[in-house]
Amino acid sequence: MEQNFKMIAKTLFGFEEILAKELRQLGAQNVEMGTRMVSFAGDKGFMYKANLALRTALKILKPIYQFRAFNEASLYKGIQGIDWSKYLSENQTFVVDVTLHSEHFNHSQFVALKAKDAIVDQFRDKFGKRPSIDKDFPDLRINVHIDRDQCSVSLDSSGDSLHHRGYKTATNIAPINEVLAAGMLLLSGWDGQGDFIDPMCGSGTILAEAAMIACNIPANINRKEFAFERWNDWDNDLFDQIMNSLMKKVKDFHYTITGYDKAPSAVMKAKDNIRNANLDEYVKISERNFFDTQKETRGPLHMVFNPPYGERLDIEMERFYREIGDTLKQSYPGTNAWFITANLEALKFVGLKPSRKIKLFNGKLEARLVKYEMYEGSKRTKFQNLGDNN
Template sequence: MENFKMIAKTFFGFEEILAQELRVLGAQDVEIGTRMVSFKGDKGFMYKANLSLRTALKILKPIYYFRAKTDALLYKGIQGIDWSKYLNANQTFVIDTTIHSDFFKHSQFVSQKAKDAIVDQFREKTGVRPSVDKDFPDLRINIHIDKDQLSIALDTSGASLHQRGYKTATNIAPINEVLAAGMLLLAGWEGKTDFLDPMCGSGTILAEAAMIACNIPANINRKEFAFEKWNDWDNDLFDNIIDALMKRTREFHYTIKGYDKAPSAVEKAKANIKNANLDDYVTVSQQNFFDTKKETSGPLQMVFNPPYGERLDIDLERFYREMGDTMKQNYPGTHAWFITANLDALKFVGLKPSRKIKLFNGSLEARLVKYEMYEGSKRTKFQNREEEEE
């Protein structure tokens, strides 16, 4: 099988970790862009990337590039592709368009013009034309316009890859699965300590943490990928890749725990963890984080998504102050990471973050922050280290 170029789309701030994921998986010619990483691999690698990548939202397979500044040139360029390679006249398709151009203003118009070019080609050759199906198409086509440069790609994934397939129940403000996985990877989580999400909601961070710890493919529970409807779909190859990936899972020797004070959230989290077949690794209990203490003697990693006040009505100043007090007083020997889009609320935590990483939670600019709680005081920690070095 020959290699071809692919593009993995991701969130701002995740480009480096996505590139690292691709390198570990065996991708070739990995190049980092903005909110995307390009790479090369064969058809089997395309299947493997969709199954495995934790921080990819979509994987596109570019098939054609051309330049156009007018509707007529757009139509001509789309007709320059032999669509019978990818589509039969009795199949369905849909076109997604993104535009960064002064020559083309409306993505819907571009999609309509491109659709006309495709169906006209089939009608002229066969007398029959494929139809558009926005919900369950056989082929999903992606058009990206940057100034006068057009990239035509096939969407290998279908629905966004954050839709892992395990989450049937969600809470008031659920976190995106790709965002959760990216936060965990940025936090350096590898499954080598105990783990706690003290405000776990519907359990997304817990599920992603368990899959990382056990090296379980991110999308193993997903029902379908777009490439399964392609003309060159190879079911045996796909099954062989799943078998190979599942042989690379590893044992996990620590604990992954989640707390939430809302009984409804706890029930949803438990259901989602069970759906993901992760209930051997994760326990969820109804507790208010502010009333808890660290239960383990060894190091603890904490990653969570506290409320920002966007969708939940809380007293932010009091809440973030209690959060800081609880971490400082009750959780020694802990590295705590959390994401917030309320940058003003950070000053109420009362602790100095050792790291701040700019991310986006949906359209909200956010920060992923790290706080280090030492056993005893920080000064004592450094004095002990200096004495050991002497």
């Protein structure tokens, strides 16, 4: 039976807890949270499963070696302490990615170069031949992480960041990262047990992620390739088995998922992306201005959206955010409305008090995910009614 080994799932700031929950639900062992990462244990099949199914992971790394590095010589010696012929042949290609939090090393490119030298020198000494570098489609992607003087070397089992789901071929001016969209939805409590709307849907990312969560569809089912498919121990039959077991857990969805955008180009892109993800039976998108709409479903409505913040879209911020508040107040009773913004000043103009504020980052921009609870009738009436019923 395949042995369990330690792995690291990288994520975005603020998603550590939901990623840990995802891992436990998938069946991971020894789950421990760190900063922008969660460590866990599992076997090779679980590594495949984690890459396929995790919604809030950016990469799954498999650590293979750890040593102390405080200068160029100790870094070179440490990398040479690994038998690279276990992972790579002289005819294959590789690339080294580096992350640094160390006063001993300033430049990630320098560390990558030294690591590469150590690897190719080992092959030249053993075989008289060396593997080549390929930055775009390497057979092996190696991750070197230096924190102070601790150097961890891992194999990157994912390849491209896992936010590249494979369904998005068209984007609008300010697209949202798929992992950020999925994390926002999970933080908002979206579980597919009701109607959903994204009233400023752009290229449809939040809609696609909402539908996949609702139907329990693996996040990366549409992805063309994972890095582990080029590894020496790649097991195609095991991968198919894992894929089939995940697909058996896909479930029906009995509510509505709706998207609006006022830009015809965005609506077209969103429809294309939803079609690419094979989700068009669950998601309906139309060209409408949110500020001219009203709630069209009975019962509670779950709303998550990514309004423009003025970073890449030119809008009159004060008026725009005031209209968000007015539309929610007047036209969307019985709605839990969540949105993300990196324009913290603009929140003052919404004119409503958020019941939750969660700090996140959209790229390098510090942002807030905010929740507004729009009650049927007034809030006071709601609580009076609750009192009358007791």
